[in-house]
Amino acid sequence: MADESTTERTCDVVVIGGGPAGSTIAALLAERGWDVAVLERDRHPRFHIGESLLPHNNRLFERLGVLDEIREVGIVKNGAVFNSPAHATPRTFYFADAIDPSAPSAFQVHRADLDLILLRNAARKGAAVFEETLAVEVKLSGAGAQVASRGPGGERRWRARFLVDASGRDTVLANMFRVKRANRKHASAALYAHFEGVQRRPGIDSGNIEIYWFDHGWFWVIPLKRGATSVGAVCWPYYLKTRRGSLEQFLEETVALCPALVDRLRDARRFTPVTATGNYSYQSVRSHGPNCLMIGDSFAFVDPVFSSGVYLAMASAFAGAETVDACLRDPAAAPRAVRAYERHVRRGLSLFSWFIYRVTTPVMRDLLMQPRDFLGVVRGVVSLLAGDIYGSRGVRWRIRLFQLIYYLKSLSTPGQSAAAARRRRENVRAVG
Numbered sequence: 001m002a003d004e005s006t007t008e009r010t011c012d013v014v015v016i017g018g019g020p021a022g023s024t025i026a027a028l029l030a031e032r033g034w035d036v037a038v039l040e041r042d043r044h045p046r047f048h049i050g051e052s053l054l055p056h057n058n059r060l061f062e063r064l065g066v067l068d069e070i071r072e073v074g075i076v077k078n079g080a081v082f083n084s085p086a087h088a089t090p091r092t093f094y095f096a097d098a099i100d101p102s103a104p105s106a107f108q109v110h111r112a113d114l115d116l117i118l119l120r121n122a123a124r125k126g127a128a129v130f131e132e133t134l135a136v137e138v139k140l141s142g143a144g145a146q147v148a149s150r151g152p153g154g155e156r157r158w159r160a161r162f163l164v165d166a167s168g169r170d171t172v173l174a175n176m177f178r179v180k181r182a183n184r185k186h187a188s189a190a191l192y193a194h195f196e197g198v199q200r201r202p203g204i205d206s207g208n209i210e211i212y213w214f215d216h217g218w219f220w221v222i223p224l225k226r227g228a229t230s231v232g233a234v235c236w237p238y239y240l241k242t243r244r245g246s247l248e249q250f251l252e253e254t255v256a257l258c259p260a261l262v263d264r265l266r267d268a269r270r271f272t273p274v275t276a277t278g279n280y281s282y283q284s285v286r287s288h289g290p291n292c293l294m295i296g297d298s299f300a301f302v303d304p305v306f307s308s309g310v311y312l313a314m315a316s317a318f319a320g321a322e323t324v325d326a327c328l329r330d331p332a333a334a335p336r337a338v339r340a341y342e343r344h345v346r347r348g349l350s351l352f353s354w355f356i357y358r359v360t361t362p363v364m365r366d367l368l369m370q371p372r373d374f375l376g377v378v379r380g381v382v383s384l385l386a387g388d389i390y391g392s393r394g395v396r397w398r399i400r401l402f403q404l405i406y407y408l409k410s411l412s413t414p415g416q417s418a419a420a421a422r423r424r425r426e427n428v429r430a431v432g
């Protein structure tokens, strides 16, 4: 997508990584007239995990001007269905019931399609995109950033006024600064594959994500285009370590622990290899350094249970674009701008994290399966599930109320709650 000939280049901003976060910030900064280069290790389209999106993603797609393209490659997701072995019937949360009903659906996408659209959009907006180009070395100073890259044109050196790390779970800057930390409150691992022939629910439910709890964690079932369904197990890391045979066999054995899912997959055939991902729950102590910023997963990732990863990555790219723009225009204002950015990003993460840390506890499961809409608390939870964490009034206090109800209910079942808390602590300790 970009001129490969020169070995030394100067620009305003180098972005490492052309996933959703990197492509989004590159498009927004190029739109503002900055000279931006994106270095992406892979060539798109390529497989990536993270296929279920949130309604509030659509707002961001619209602002980027790509919503129609996403619609072409996506399946409409009207809600999320929770299946519990302890409850007789599944429970569906429809996004149309959120406090802000103007975002009633999201999309399920092959990430190969989504990421290609976003990267092309960045190039269309004027960013220079270099694929199959690995950022191999970074040096930062008060004057800016120097990046060495290796790609089809050989080695190249970049001088930029600002560096954005959007390298996802490679966490280039957090590793370099040694500020990456395993999450002390959560740990989980995953194994997943694509299947064909998975039964779909009828009508408006056909595109919903489904969550199935089981003894060692939970499964996702995500319907995708081209007859594919993404199926994954998110489990405590200790469980992943009990594997003896191949990953394929292990996924089969794991599915067998969840009879409702076995039933759902009875006519299904797996057509991709199984991938496993070890504990991926981490965050960085800080999100910035001299003339540089971390966005998306390069700063933090918690857990996929509420499909929040891509939304949070893109939302941080929008906030990041404002921040980088402010830093470039007025370097004296940079310290304040990056601090405000970090507060904003942490706020979004913490709202989801509270739910994520507790999603496998019996109390949370009961509350999600049989919610009573006291003072609209369920609408608050649906709003969170839709990704409405920065916008609508009335979401935050309802979430706080839900948290209070959770704690009161936990107090009413002290033995069970203490056991769940102990299990979580032991699980996290076993990883660290």
Ligand SMILES: Cc1cc2nc3c(=O)[nH]c(=O)nc-3n(C[C@H](O)[C@H](O)[C@H](O)COP(=O)(O)OP(=O)(O)OC[C@H]3O[C@@H](n4cnc5c(N)ncnc54)[C@H](O)[C@@H]3O)c2cc1C
Pocket: 016, 017, 018, 019, 020, 021, 022, 039, 040, 041, 042, 048, 049, 050, 051, 052, 053, 133, 134, 135, 136, 166, 167, 168, 169, 170, 172, 190, 232, 277, 280, 295, 296, 297, 298, 301, 304, 307, 308, 309, 310, 311, 313
């Ligand atoms: C098991 C699992 C399931 C998930 N399910 C969901 C889901 O259903 N919904 C959801 O929203 N999120 C989900 N996520 C999270 C989601 O995958 C991420 O949050 C999202 O991809 C983050 O986007 P990003 O742009 O920050 O990083 P990425 O999408 O990872 O993009 C980073 C890019 O940087 C490139 N890169 C890395 N290092 C370098 C380098 N040195 N030089 C050049 N390029 C480099 C990579 O090739 C990559 O393209 C899931 C995550 C996991 C682990």
